[in-house]
Amino acid sequence: MFILFFTVFGDKGLLRIYELRADKSGIDGRLMETRAENEKLKHEIVALKTDRRYLESIARKDLGLIRADEVIYRFPTEKKQP
Numbered sequence: 001m002f003i004l005f006f007t008v009f010g011d012k013g014l015l016r017i018y019e020l021r022a023d024k025s026g027i028d029g030r031l032m033e034t035r036a037e038n039e040k041l042k043h044e045i046v047a048l049k050t051d052r053r054y055l056e057s058i059a060r061k062d063l064g065l066i067r068a069d070e071v072i073y074r075f076p077t078e079k080k081q082p
Helices: 002-009 014-050 052-063
Strands: none
Touching: 014 052
């Protein structure tokens, strides 16, 4: 009975092994997500260094920059009545 108890509930028992496997699965999932994000960021770095059109689009979108000969028209947005 004593051996059975430690086989199931001990530090190296079946329940602990199950918990560790579940933790490993979660960590593996986060690792895959992080690797995918890292690859995406690597591609973005390359695009920022080499692609002038991409750099210009980022400057326009995020910083609101325009060229010297451009005019920006902003129209008020209509608010919907409930």
